Amino acid sequence: QSALTQPASVSGSPGQSITISCTGSSSDVGGFNFVSWYQQHPGTAPKAIIFEDDRRPSGISTRFSASKSGNTAYLTISGLQAEDEADYICCSYAGSRVLVFGGGTKLTVL
Amino acid sequence: EVQLVQSGAEVKKPGESLRISCRASGYDFTTHWITWVRQMPGKGLEWMGKVNPSDSYSSYSPSLQGHITISVDKSINTAYLQWSSLKVSDTAVYYCARWVRGSLFDYWGQGTQATVSS
Numbered sequence: 001q002s003a004l005t006q007p008a009s010v011s012g013s014p015g016q017s018i019t020i021s022c023t024g025s026s027s028d029v030g031g032f033n034f035v036s037w038y039q040q041h042p043g044t045a046p047k048a049i050i051f052e053d054d055r056r057p058s059g060i061s062t063r064f065s066a067s068k069s070g071n072t073a074y075l076t077i078s079g080l081q082a083e084d085e086a087d088y089i090c091c092s093y094a095g096s097r098v099l100v101f102g103g104g105t106k107l108t109v110l
Numbered sequence: 111e112v113q114l115v116q117s118g119a120e121v122k123k124p125g126e127s128l129r130i131s132c133r134a135s136g137y138d139f140t141t142h143w144i145t146w147v148r149q150m151p152g153k154g155l156e157w158m159g160k161v162n163p164s165d166s167y168s169s170y171s172p173s174l175q176g177h178i179t180i181s182v183d184k185s186i187n188t189a190y191l192q193w194s195s196l197k198v199s200d201t202a203v204y205y206c207a208r209w210v211r212g213s214l215f216d217y218w219g220q221g222t223q224a225t226v227s228s
Contacts, residue, residue, distance in 0.1 A: 101147075
């Protein structure tokens with residue numbers, strides 16, 4: 001199972017919006033409504049910010065939103081804040097009880 | 111409060127065996143699968159496999175099948191990740207996480223650093 005493809009890095013200024021893509025195939029991202037996004041600050045465990053393509057867990061800011069088109073999922077962060085600087089990693093169910101992560105995208109808040 | 115507490119850092123030599131643990135508390139251990147995820151130095155996350163604490167059934171990433179074993183001891187609410195013969199490339203931080211459904215993991219352990227070096 002190949003890792004999902006994400007851009008290595010994105011950046012934006014405070015207050016701006018950014019979008020991160022996550023490209024897979026019809027066997028994972030495009031085949032199920034089970035894409036999640038995780039935020040990971042250095043030296044800490046990942047934290048779920050989106051699940052089932054576009055749902056937010058309780059307590060996650062509405063500045064985080066997500067969508068999907070075909071085999072590509074998207075995470076949008078609006079109103080960028082300094083605390084959003086972190087790695088963002090997508091994950092998808094890939095059938096047969098297998099899951100696959102993306103390579104991760106480092107977000108820099110300028 | 112749900113918590114997953116992992117065992118401490120390990121330093122091993124190639125060819126040695128290793129078992130790291132993940133102790134769950136704050137919920138009924140048998141209601142959620144436990145998954146293991148690794149993060150190699152400077153790299154992204156990699157799903158390794160998961161285990162059902164209710165019946166000990168496990169499933170693995172095809173790329174790791176045969177190299178690792180994931181197990182549980184539900185009498186002590188603990189999941190394990192083990193190797194019988196480590197490789198240098200097994201050097202990574204290993205996380206356990208509680209799997210909810212699909213690709214959602216809602217609680218994570220603090221991570222265990224495993225270093226394999228001759």
